[in-house]
Structures are given as C-alpha cells and as structure tokens.
Amino acid sequence: MKYDVAIAGAGIAGASLAAELAPYARVLLLESEDRPGYHSTGRSAAFWSETYGGPHVQPLTTASGALLAGGGYLDPMGSLHIGRASEGAEIDAFLAEFEGTGVALSAIDPHDMIPGLRAEWTLGVHEPSCEYIDVGRLHDDYLRGVKKAGGTLISSAGLVSAARDAHWRIATRAGDFEADILVNAAGAWADPVALACGVAPLGIQPYRRTIMQLRTDPAPAPGSPHVAHIGGSFYWKPEGAGRLWLSPHDEIACEPCDSQPEDLDVAIAIDRFEHVVDWRIEKLEHKWAGLRSFAPDRLPVYGFDAKQPAFFWCVGQGGFGIQTAPAAAKLAAAVLLGRTLDMTVAGLDPERYSPARFGR
Missing domain, CATH: 3.50.50.60 (FAD/NAD(P)-binding domain)
Structure with a gap:
C-alpha cells in the first residue's frame, strides 16, 4: 500500500x-x-508554562493551552521564578521579554510562597498560569x-x-x-x-537533561508552585504525595542515544537545591535523563x-x-x-x- x-x-x-x-x-x-x-x-518534566522556551515559542504554548485545558490534560500548579539581589537585571529582562504578550507575571517576595527559602533569595516573579500536563x-x-x-x-x-x-x-x-x-x-x-x-x-543538536525524584522534609505543601532559577541553574516541581522532581537544568550536548543520568549531574542538582532551601533530602527515589533537541x-x-x-x-x-x-x-x-x-x-x-x- x-x-x-x-x-x-x-x-x-x-x-x-x-x-x-x-x-x-x-x-x-x-x-x-x-x-x-x-x-x-x-521522560518529560510534564508542565505547561507560557514563558518556557522564550517569547517566540510562547504563541505556540498559549494557543495550545486552551486546547489542552479543553481536553482535561491540565491541572493548576503555578510557577515562581526566583533570584538573588545580584540577579535583578535578569528578573527585569525576563519581565520585559513578555511584556505585551498577555502572559500574567508579577514581582513578589518568594518567601511568601516557599517556606524555608534561604535569606539571599529575595527576588521572585509569579507566573500563575503554569500547570501540570498529563x-x-x-x-x-x-x-x-x-x-x-x-x-x-x-x-x-x-x-x-x-x-x-x-x-x-x-x-x-x-x-x-x-x-x-x-x-x-x-x-x-x-x-x-x-x-x-x-x-x-x-543542525539539530540533542542535549541531555537530568531529572530526579526526591522525598524531602518538609514535603512540598499542597498547592506549592513549580520553582525555577532565573539564571537557569535549577528547577523543581511538586509531584504527587510528598515528592518533588528536581533538575539542574543541564544541557549537555551529546549524540542521539538512550540517555542516562550521570551521578555528577545528580550531585550538582542536589547541591544547588540545598543552597536554596533548608529542607532535608530524605531519599533519592528515582533519577533519569532525556534528550532535548534544538535547531541552531x-x-x-x-x-x-x-x-x-x-x-x-x-x-x-x-x-x-x-x-x-x-x-x-x-x-x-x-x-x-x-x-x-x-x-x-x-x-x-x-x-x-x-x-x-x-x-x-
């Protein structure tokens, strides 16, 4: 045929x-x-964020949002982009990037949303539209x-x-x-x-991205947001009962393959996480890696x-x-x-x- x-x-x-x-x-x-x-x-991190990918990807994301919601594929979560005082320029640039796009963003004190956040993380931008994807x-x-x-x-x-x-x-x-x-x-x-x-x-280039599932004390509270560093060195999101998914936001250029996590990348992610919140990691339950592929x-x-x-x-x-x-x-x-x-x-x-x- x-x-x-x-x-x-x-x-x-x-x-x-x-x-x-x-x-x-x-x-x-x-x-x-x-x-x-x-x-x-x-192996996706499974969230929908209008700012993820930048302002030229955002029209595709926003248009997809209504279609995903109509099919019942989304659940509310919200996102918080955080930084230290020295990263004010990055926060300002992020807000400017999406000005006029219709994406709702507001500057807030991140300590209001993240219990145990260390004192130096003083800058935050709330993106309430971020959701889980099934x-x-x-x-x-x-x-x-x-x-x-x-x-x-x-x-x-x-x-x-x-x-x-x-x-x-x-x-x-x-x-x-x-x-x-x-x-x-x-x-x-x-x-x-x-x-x-x-x-x-x-010139499509694959990159390895590492993710792990953790149990922490305290566990993420119900309604906790996805949290991302404005400088791009980590993100995490609550996942199920008392768990979170953490990534060092790595992009390691590689050949196309059955990607596997490297112990060093896992250790880097945990170290970065411990410098953001005073939570104790009780257990590393699972780790994996996936490939993200970009045009030039x-x-x-x-x-x-x-x-x-x-x-x-x-x-x-x-x-x-x-x-x-x-x-x-x-x-x-x-x-x-x-x-x-x-x-x-x-x-x-x-x-x-x-x-x-x-x-x-």
Missing part, C-alpha cells in the same frame, strides 16, 4: 501531527522503538486518534534509508513502504534521518525542505514539545496540506518556524 504521508517518529511531535492529518490523508506512523514515546516524550494520556489519545481515523502505526520500524523518484521508497527495519510525502519527526535523530533520506541536515536558533521547525519539497520537517521542539504540541500539530498539518489555519491557531505565523529561515 502506498501512503499519502509517512511520518518517521511517533513521539509527541509525530503522533500529534499524524492525528491531525489522518482524517484527510492515508498516514503511516513509523516508530523506531518497540513502543512510541520511549525517549523524550516519556503527558501519558495526551500522547495515548493522539495515537488512538490516528488509529480511529484509519492511520497506521508500526513500531520497531526505524528508518534505514529513503529515496524519492515519483514518490518516496522507504526502507525500515520492519519492511519497505511508499509514500508521497515523508515527515521527519525523529527528535534527536532528526539529522541522521535526513541524511538517510538524501536531505541536507539542519532554538525555535522549532515546521515545513517543507527548501530543496526537497516532498520532505517535511517537524523537529527542534527542545523541552517545550509537549506543551506546544496541540497548536504546533495544527499549524504543521495546515502547512503540509496547504490549508488555512483553523480558528484555534489562526494567530500563529507559520513563517516564523519554517525551515526556509536557514537559507540553505
């Missing part, structure tokens, strides 16, 4: 785009692992949507090579397939997939390749791929199908995220 669209990668990027396309096209979703979402999607259900619902609309998902089907004449001939570990359009939604493997298809890479300008890429117009990029989502997925998938599907953006994402600018901006 020849498909209209074959998508390499069934993480959140590929699954959400496939779900948007499947009602209008014959869609094949190819996953290299034995289950979708094994890498970045399954990542597992969101991803599963996209995959179910693909199947319901007649799309096909094949796991353990990593792309080996592809060549195009009248259409794409795609060789995978699960067999050979044909499609008119080939979508690269391979995350950290985006550039290797492009090369395997005879398409020039964009750190914005996502959605659109047809400039030199191979039947090759479509859906990559470079960094750490904000899940929180932007609903709007990004609608935008990418409209571009791929040549349709007008629907009203839920009508204010987005597809050119901002087009691969044409790289001028290859």
